[in-house]
Amino acid sequence: MSGPTDDRIINVDMTTQTATVAPFPDKWKLLGGRALSAKILLDQCDPTCEPLGPDNVLVMAPGVLAGTTAPTSGRISIGGKSPLTNGIKEANTGGQPGQHLMKLGYRAIIVTGQPADANARFGLEVTADGISVVAADEQKGKWNYALCESLHEKYDKTASFITIGPAGEARLTGASVATTDQDNRYPARHAARGGLGAVMGSKGLKYVAVDPGKASARQPSDRKKFGELCKGYSKDYLAGPQMFKTGTSSVVPVANMLNTFPYKNRVEGQSPDAATLDGARIVESFEERGGGMHNCMTGCIVKCSNIVHDAEGNYKTSALEFETLTLLGANCAVASWEDVADMDRLCDELGLDTIETGAAIGILMDAGQMEWGDAEGMKALLREIPEGGDRGNAIGNGAVATGKFTGHHRVPHARGQAIPAWDPRPLKATGVTYCTSPMGADHTAGLIVNPGLQPDQFAWESQKAQLVNAVCDSSGFCQFLQPSLDNIRDFYGALYGQEIGRDEIADQGWQCLVDEWAFNDGAGFTADDDVLADCMAEDAIGGGQVFDVPKDIIQAAKQRMPSQEDLFTVKASG
Amino acid sequence: MPQIIIPPPYQGPTQGVGRLEVEGRSVRACLDAVESLHPGFLAQVIDSAGSVHRFVKLFRNADLLTGDGLDTALDAADELEIVAAIAGG
Numbered sequence: 001m002s003g004p005t006d007d008r009i010i011n012v013d014m015t016t017q018t019a020t021v022a023p024f025p026d027k028w029k030l031l032g033g034r035a036l037s038a039k040i041l042l043d044q045c046d047p048t049c050e051p052l053g054p055d056n057v058l059v060m061a062p063g064v065l066a067g068t069t070a071p072t073s074g075r076i077s078i079g080g081k082s083p084l085t086n087g088i089k090e091a092n093t094g095g096q097p098g099q100h101l102m103k104l105g106y107r108a109i110i111v112t113g114q115p116a117d118a119n120a121r122f123g124l125e126v127t128a129d130g131i132s133v134v135a136a137d138e139q140k141g142k143w144n145y146a147l148c149e150s151l152h153e154k155y156d157k158t159a160s161f162i163t164i165g166p167a168g169e170a171r172l173t174g175a176s177v178a179t180t181d182q183d184n185r186y187p188a189r190h191a192a193r194g195g196l197g198a199v200m201g202s203k204g205l206k207y208v209a210v211d212p213g214k215a216s217a218r219q220p221s222d223r224k225k226f227g228e229l230c231k232g233y234s235k236d237y238l239a240g241p242q243m244f245k246t247g248t249s250s251v252v253p254v255a256n257m258l259n260t261f262p263y264k265n266r267v268e269g270q271s272p273d274a275a276t277l278d279g280a281r282i283v284e285s286f287e288e289r290g291g292g293m294h295n296c297m298t299g300c301i302v303k304c305s306n307i308v309h310d311a312e313g314n315y316k317t318s319a320l321e322f323e324t325l326t327l328l329g330a331n332c333a334v335a336s337w338e339d340v341a342d343m344d345r346l347c348d349e350l351g352l353d354t355i356e357t358g359a360a361i362g363i364l365m366d367a368g369q370m371e372w373g374d375a376e377g378m379k380a381l382l383r384e385i386p387e388g389g390d391r392g393n394a395i396g397n398g399a400v401a402t403g404k405f406t407g408h409h410r411v412p413h414a415r416g417q418a419i420p421a422w423d424p425r426p427l428k429a430t431g432v433t434y435c436t437s438p439m440g441a442d443h444t445a446g447l448i449v450n451p452g453l454q455p456d457q458f459a460w461e462s463q464k465a466q467l468v469n470a471v472c473d474s475s476g477f478c479q480f481l482q483p484s485l486d487n488i489r490d491f492y493g494a495l496y497g498q499e500i501g502r503d504e505i506a507d508q509g510w511q512c513l514v515d516e517w518a519f520n521d522g523a524g525f526t527a528d529d530d531v532l533a534d535c536m537a538e539d540a541i542g543g544g545q546v547f548d549v550p551k552d553i554i555q556a557a558k559q560r561m562p563s564q565e566d567l568f569t570v571k572a573s574g
Numbered sequence: 575m576p577q578i579i580i581p582p583p584y585q586g587p588t589q590g591v592g593r594l595e596v597e598g599r600s601v602r603a604c605l606d607a608v609e610s611l612h613p614g615f616l617a618q619v620i621d622s623a624g625s626v627h628r629f630v631k632l633f634r635n636a637d638l639l640t641g642d643g644l645d646t647a648l649d650a651a652d653e654l655e656i657v658a659a660i661a662g663g
Contacts, residue, residue: 241631241638241657254629254658257618258583280628426586449660452585573660 003029003221003496007107010124010131014203015054015113017122017133024107030492030500032064034090035474035512036108037079041088042515044110047522051083051195052171052202054114060101060162060208061109063476067102067218068226070491071234073476074099074297076179078162078191080199081523084173084356084398085416085440088519089194092444092473094296094305095179096160097208102476103215104128115204121169122204125155127211139206141166141386143349144178144187151209152185159211163187165351166386168197172396174356175201178348181296181305181318188305188318189296192353193442194417195398221497229494233487234301244304244480245293248322249279249337255322258451259542260423263330265366266412269423269541271330281337282306282320289313302480308341317345323443326421327358332365332378339375346382352396357382359418360395360402367406410535414441415525424536425545426451432462432549435530436557438516444479444574445469458549459556464567466557467509472572474512482571485509506563517558530554576604576648579655580615587614601632601654602644619656620644631657 007024031039037059049055058080065073076098082089101109106126115122123136139147144165151161161180168175175197178187220226252274255261259269271277286292289309296305296319310316320341328347329340347354361378364370369391370377385392394405399418403411412419417440424431433446446465453461468485475491477483483491489500536547575595585592594611598604609616621627625642632639632646633655639646648654 241633243631243657250629251660253627254583254660258586448582450582450585450590452582452588452590454590457590 004105004218007105010106010109010126012109012111012124012133013113014111014115014122014133014205017115019124019131019133021131029496030064030508031474032066032107032476033061033075033077033474034079034092034470035508036061037077037090038088038512038515038519040108040110041079041081042519044112045081045519047081047088047519048524049081051081051086052198056081056199056202058111058196058199058203059108060111061107062098062102063474065491065495066098066476068220068495069217069230069299070226070477071230071237072297072300072302072478072481074299075473075476075478076101076191077473078177078196080196082194082196083171083198084195087415087440087523087525088438088516089196090439090473091177091191091193091196093177093179093189093191094300094478095181095189096297097162097179097210098476099298100160100210100212101126102218103212104210109208111200111203111205114202118204120204121206123206124208126208128213128215136206141169144351145349147207148180148185148187151207155209156211158213159209161187162208162210163351164197164200164206165349167351167396168201169206170386170388170396171198171201172352172385172393173198173401174353174360174396174398176351176353178351182294182298186318188348190348190353193355194439197351220495222494226491226494229491237301237481244302246283247279247293247304247306247320249282249306249320249325251322252278252325255326255421258449259426259545260421261326261330262421262423264333264372265331265362265410266419266423266535266541267366267539269426269545273330273333273335276335277325277329277337277340279322279325282308285309291315300478302478304480317341317348320344323421324354324358327355327362327418328378331358331362333372334375334378335373336375342379343375343382346379350382350385352385355420356398356418357395359399359412363399363402363408363411364395364406366410367408369406410539412533412535414532415529417441419532419536422447422449423541424532424547425541428455428547428549429453429458429461431532431536431547432458432554432557433466434532435554436462437466438513438520441532444473447573455549455553459553460561462557463561464570465573466513467506467567468570468572469574470512471505471509474508477572479572479574482573484571485568502563502568506567510560527555575650576652576654578604578608579653580608581656581658581660583658583660584615584618584656587612587618598648600644600648601634601639601646604648604654605644629658633657
């Protein structure tokens, strides 16, 4: 197999604060992102380990195509044992670090161990000249934007960063890992779900700085074919409807119409505030305030990320997404997208998952411990999180922790992780994904938005979506580019100069799921854990819809079914 | 008869049916025909003002219909595809 060669892995031991480089195994050449993370974790991480202890392994793995000229292909996976679910977790994000690592030939960073001094902070520097772990106590406690500003003064302007905020340092289980966007300035991209920011914090690692210098794009084996694929895919995409060019926030009215815009801790599926939370309002603001749409990574043709300004025309936040507008907006009965934008910024600064945080605050409100719609109260609550305190800690630790803190009965989660905006009651096949995915309640693991599906279709649709998304999240492609398995294998084939058959790419996706399920089995999970919180079966929305999928249908999604034609042609969707 | 291609998110009222042949010589007439077969479908495509929802696009034989598109003539062999953005993090 030809194509990019001499790839390496960075091994970082945070007990000794040393970093070494090892050759990347040839047998893993077609693995990247999520599949690579799963393989490494199954190989190196004890599934019974304490997620915030020294034996957990944190993986940062760009996708296979990152660093090449393939469109929208620079995504990176952050992986480890989740302190939120106690199972395996992969969180996928954009920004620049994935591109930069691969341009330098680094397929993964594997972080093990833990400093003896829990108060010490370190950074990891990755450049063309070498790798080193450096003391970084001066960065301790910094919020993400101030941290990146400080890092920009320290490093060349070509560097990008992977960071945690105070939430990760405090080891809160709702903590995210941030990456800087295409301009290398703003830590507005987040590998948010599953608390991997807490894992990074438990290892004393405050940031990773990746400086590719003048490294060029990775060269495919079949440059002509690769170039044709890039050109053809981009042309077809740009000639199509480009449904994400105004951002995921524009999905609000459709989601509301389908009863999957949860309101007031999911007691209803539609919000009376859909019009003022609609992403169209954000787009309308661009004319007077500036901001606009942009791409979060070099080479992205989707440009779904928004840059949001305040009323004075100053930058406020970036990547204000549908999920955030739902969980911090409708779910908490907040009516104004501008308030949600403020909270998006706060969560990005602190390094918190907006889905988990919004779900937690919704539970707090439902328990009567905060007024519905109290946006200023929410902002004050977020600002108090770095100070510690029982309430702040509960929120920072997510929905289940807040449920315990309040003693409230309605805690919508699957395996410890808050359910996202896409509700399993009208979208039952997506509910099957939440039950069976190794990731727990994660819509990016396999989203099926089809209220018309019949029960006998749920298992196949979920399995198909899970397999396709696993391959997509291993490839470096963004799910919003919506590549199919056929698209991905074509690119892999040109990258490495060999034919990648349908069976091979499907097997890869399935193996990723099998590896992850094996890790979770080792962590003590059984089929009895493949369930949603009781409230999803008990609380009806939108004309009496509950999650009532029988156990045998749910479990069927984990039994490999014969490949059908649509497995290879359906687009990734998350 | 023209064929109407319905995206998965809108297949609730059609009970999972994604392709329908209906009588009609315009986009509007065909959408009305689908509604008569599957009540509740039309509101997903047309807003309360009688226009196509902002987040919906209509394609006739893979060509994007400009403007509203509702008065576009459809021939018997035509395909009308309804596309809506549904996904999002």
